[in-house]
Amino acid sequence: MLENSKSKIGKVIAVMSGKGGVGKSSVTSSIAVLLAKRGYQVGILDADLTGPSIPQMFGMGDEMATGDENGIYPVESKLGIKVMSVNLLLPNKEEPVIWRGPIIASVIKQFFNDVCWGELDYLLIDMPPGTGDVPLTVYQTKEAEGSAKSVVDGVVTVTSPQDLVSMIVKKAYNMAVKMEIPIVGFVENFSYMECPDCGRKIEVFGKSKVKEEVESLGLRLLSQLPIVPDFAQTADEGTFDEFENEHLKDTVDAVIDL
Numbered sequence: 001m002l003e004n005s006k007s008k009i010g011k012v013i014a015v016m017s018g019k020g021g022v023g024k025s026s027v028t029s030s031i032a033v034l035l036a037k038r039g040y041q042v043g044i045l046d047a048d049l050t051g052p053s054i055p056q057m058f059g060m061g062d063e064m065a066t067g068d069e070n071g072i073y074p075v076e077s078k079l080g081i082k083v084m085s086v087n088l089l090l091p092n093k094e095e096p097v098i099w100r101g102p103i104i105a106s107v108i109k110q111f112f113n114d115v116c117w118g119e120l121d122y123l124l125i126d127m128p129p130g131t132g133d134v135p136l137t138v139y140q141t142k143e144a145e146g147s148a149k150s151v152v153d154g155v156v157t158v159t160s161p162q163d164l165v166s167m168i169v170k171k172a173y174n175m176a177v178k179m180e181i182p183i184v185g186f187v188e189n190f191s192y193m194e195c196p197d198c199g200r201k202i203e204v205f206g207k208s209k210v211k212e213e214v215e216s217l218g219l220r221l222l223s224q225l226p227i228v229p230d231f232a233q234t235a236d237e238g239t240f241d242e243f244e245n246e247h248l249k250d251t252v253d254a255v256i257d258l
Contacts, residue, residue, distance in 0.1 A: 006118065007115070007116060007120075008117075008118070009117060013125070013152070013156060014124075014125045014181070015028040015127060015155075016129075016156075016176075017129050018130065018167075020051075023160075023189040024158045025048065026232075027156070027158045027189060027248070028054070028125075028126040029054060030240075030248050032044050033081070033241060033245070034249070035252060035256075041080070041118075041120045041122075043081065043084070043123045043124070044081060044124050045115075045124070046083065046126050049108075055083060057238060057240040058238060058241060059241075060077070060088065060238070063075045065084065071114045072084070077241050079241040105137040108134055108137045108141075125152070139152055139175075150179065150181060154184040154258045155176045156251060157172045157183065157185075157186045157187070158186075159189070161191055169214060173217055173219070182258070185214075185254050186210065186221050187223045188210045188224045189225045191226060193226060220254070224247070
């Protein structure tokens, strides 16, 4: 599918959000872990170049990607998930990426064309928030020269229960529609918190309107994820391979059924 002769990829799934701070990277990583634990070969392309977080979540903080005449090789997590991120190419992980749009678009294209992914069943793309240069570049990257079909087979959109959800959901939806990319469905993060004593669901951000908004577009709300402190700690400690987020089971099923 991709131009690099060392890559053979089944399906490409973009994970996007209309705004930042909704846990898109953790959702991307959770889907990857669940797919890998079901026996699939999985890769993550960290397309959030100015705020890359995937390597840290999988404990790759000190690792560097390597390359040869064939291209660049992703770093593998303990579970065998292949990851490519700008933070795996920078010697100083804390150095800010201060690039203009054309450079960012060029790097994204290199991640498609120059990375030797090997054989993957699924490549997940962790998009930056919004509908800017990177999503546009990813959606417009074609399967082959002269092809009309995008490399992206489907989009999973992550949102939260806050009041701006209607506008945010529709922005993400409209972009995917305009780019003619199938929408797998929506994931609502931070939906509620379970009381540790009685198990009651507490809607921290108020009553969610996401389900109604999504269904009004003829789409599916695939998963509603609770706030789990241990989950965030796992990401901070770089042990994401060990966390199995069963709340995303229906989302993973939808990805597989695409």
